[in-house]
Amino acid sequence: MALGLSHLRLSPEVFWALTLPELAAMAGGKPGGMTRAGLEGLMRRFPD
Numbered sequence: 001m002a003l004g005l006s007h008l009r010l011s012p013e014v015f016w017a018l019t020l021p022e023l024a025a026m027a028g029g030k031p032g033g034m035t036r037a038g039l040e041g042l043m044r045r046f047p048d
Helices: 002-007 012-017 020-026 036-045
Strands: none
Touching (some): 002 020
């Protein structure tokens, strides 16, 4: 959230409408960097 709202200065509406690949591209990262194993690990850590 800090990246999108503070550093990139996106409005909350625009920030929450972004997909993860879009946010990663805006941040200068490679889109599609999340692997299936990485996603499953996050789902275990944050089950909500």
